[in-house]
Amino acid sequence: MLQNRFDPKTAEPRLYAQWEAAGAFAPKDDPNAEAFSIVIPPPNVTGSLHIGHALNNTLQDVLARFERMRGKAVLWLPGTDHAGIATQMVVERMLAAEGGPGRRDMGRDAFVERVWKWKAESSGTIQNQLRRLGASCDWSRERFTLDEGLSAAVRKVFVQLYKEGLIYRDKRLVNWDPHFQTAISDLEVLQPTVDGAYYHFAYPLADGPVGEVTEVVVATTRPETMLGDTAVAVHPTDERYQGLIGKLLAHPITGRKIPIVADEYADPEKGSGAVKITPAHDFNDFQVGKRHGLEMINIFDAYARLNDEVPTEFAGMDRFDARRAITAKMEELGLLRGIEKTRHAVPHGDRSGVVIEPFLTDQWYVNAEVLAQPAIKAVETGDMAFVPKNWEKTYFEWMRNIEPWCVSRQLWWGHRIPAWYGPDGHVFVEETEEAVRAAARAHYGSDVELRQDEDVLDTWFSSALWPFSTMGWPEETSDLKRFYPTHTLVTGFDIIFFWVARMMMMGLHFMDDVPFKRVFINALVRDASGQKMSKSKGNVMDPLELVDELGADALRFTMTAMSGAARDIKLSKQRIEGYRNFGTKLWNAARFCQMNECVRVEGFDPAEVKSTLNRWIRGETVKTAEAVTKALEACAFDDAAASLYRFIWNVFCDWYLELAKPVLNGEDEAAKAETRAMAAWVLDQCLKLLHPVMPFLTEELWAELAAFGGPKRGSMLIVADWPALPQAWIDAEAEAEIGWLVDLVTDVRSIRSEMNVPPSARAPIVLVGANAVTRERLARHRDLIVTLARASDVKEADAVPAGAAPFAAGEATGALSIAEFIDLVAERARLAKEIGVLDGDIEKTRKKLDNPDFVARAKEEVVEENRERLAEAEEAKAKLQSALARLEAVA
């Protein structure tokens, strides 16, 4: 016999080990089986599982388990990402904490070795945490972005794109992170609004006044960059400056003479209408500088300290110190025309958190615009679909305005760029050193010394190849043939640009096919204040603690049930407890079945069941199986969870098992046998349907019930057949019959409560003015009603008996057609007349009933209520008829 609770702590590791040992996570060999593949969004190799992973991986696992049970050859391919900047940051922090030599002191090789060591120590954490969640990925195929195979794929892609002209080296402004001393992509730049100020500076005219004018006032939020100014721009049509265009200004600090240029970029509406131009330190100014052939003076070093291009009094100064120093200097010179406080957006590095500098450097770029075209088209034509569909708008918007992708990073942890430079700076891009040497030999006619590019690639470059690099590309492996393209990608909207878009570009370019047919965008799990959870903010909820306390199944069900949220999921522990209770409820239902010897019967055919109750639950099971199947096919995880919850708790437990009790305790052996077999069958269906969401508890019950009796199980539940039940098993007559019974019992319970009938007291139920159908039904279900409604007896009467308390019966509600609605209102009025209840035994109520005023008033209420309802129905009918008439008139 089952214990009265499921014990996740001991069962989960045991069951997971059994699945793994049975090889259940590997795609089945059957060549005829349809392939279904998912690649995991690779978490950081050194990371640990956060609540967002729990959501994302639960949904993937639900799909994987569902499709596996449907007989497909399922591959869920796991792996991890080297996460260049994030990992390097972690290790550097560790080095700092240890107080030993830092990254630069160690040198590149020693540092990279140190990172590998840290990777060896900490990797495996997240994999084990995924196991705790129940993730059924095929660990035998696990990949890491820096594996040799994946690295070879990266080199091949880089080289090919280079030779196709889609990767190139360019000197332009990049987003420079002075903390890491590396370029980062536009996507890695955040734009928080911070306090700042406009500093109004006057620049005197170099060659004396022009008319009355002796100076031009400009405003800036970044005084420190003024040392790199090489012009001041005004709008070509700005009347105020017509006479000044082409004149020179004397730079107040450097003394450099800088021209006043006419450029549309200057907005006459803003400030004085004149704007200082610092081409090497501002993206807009860079464009202006190019248009006017201005000198581009870089005044920062890699740490964003002022370099030797500036007067010695400022050289070496930090940029923020420089801001104060320069403002002070301008004031001293009498050229500060005011400081105006403001709030404005300032670029910050998403990892480092420091202010990003536009910085003039040589970097490698991917021509994203060309690669984006097929990726846009694939979504337009439906070759790849977003679920929910809305997200395609976001995708299109970005893809259609895509900028060159800066892929080089001045880091040490990552894929080193396969480019080498000859003594004269000539670039050779090849997959291997041998190939490079050969190319160089061909170019120079002899062997020369080559120097490899110091930079590594953006982490997302290798991630972009993930769906095919993990399957062995560029080798033509059987996995690649069978499992590419993948079926569904499950990921968060925060990486649509970073990852989804780039996988689309690379997949289409190199595989000539989309990397996935569908992408399900899951919500972001946020903390109580709606903030995105992140390690750096320290507001992370630990899913492992929740698993420890409430079990993986409870957390998984919660994630599934809440996955419908459009944007945010705010997680509450109470909710998880509620779903833990749901698991326990099913567990106890199974226990009840055991106690009542509801054992599975060999060859039992639900099509053959006779009793109304069994025919009814059969239909309900069919409907649930259908609803869950449809929901999971459509990634409507929340709908699937809701259907399961309602069916198992509110239908199977609350009504079927309750209604089965009198049968199971009765004398009719045939009915008893049928009900036992049926209960066992329905329970099995519950286990199957719930398994993708709650794999542990269901697998445990699957085994426990088999051990208890009945035919031997053909397999573990994880690979059992998904219920595909015939529509014909839905029995309308049984549905109507049980529906009636449920309504009646519900009404009687409600009335008993209103009349303060204690649960221990048994009151007779009297049917007043019952028609033939009702009488027949009542006769048929007398025992059930007596049990469930705690009646002492069930009687019929043609008229209201003296002392009867009349009441209006309720009825089930649901989605109704217009016609049904009218019928319902009429039916309600009819029902109200039909059923009455006589309260017995209870002194309090008897007193009420003995009071003729009470009875008379109650009767009047019923009559009045019915009148109102009939009037409502008539009114609705009249309105409809007029609407119909108008429609017909139009038609």
Add this chain to the structure above:
RNA sequence: GGGCGGCUAGCUCAGCGGUAGAGCGGCUGGUUUACACCCAGUAGGUCGGGGGUUCGAUCCCCUCGCCGCCCACCA
């Protein structure tokens, strides 16, 4: 500036043209041998405001207001 979400019971959320829902919390009752991680009952909402379409609007349209996210820009 452009785009996208959200605003429904005390809390967390579902519903998205047909008599306002769930879970949790509240209240009342419960020694019904599957389950107190339970059972039965019950209170609590003018579905953010205002217009419009409709026989009928929480749901569709317009508009306003908060809250939040994304993109772009900011001298």
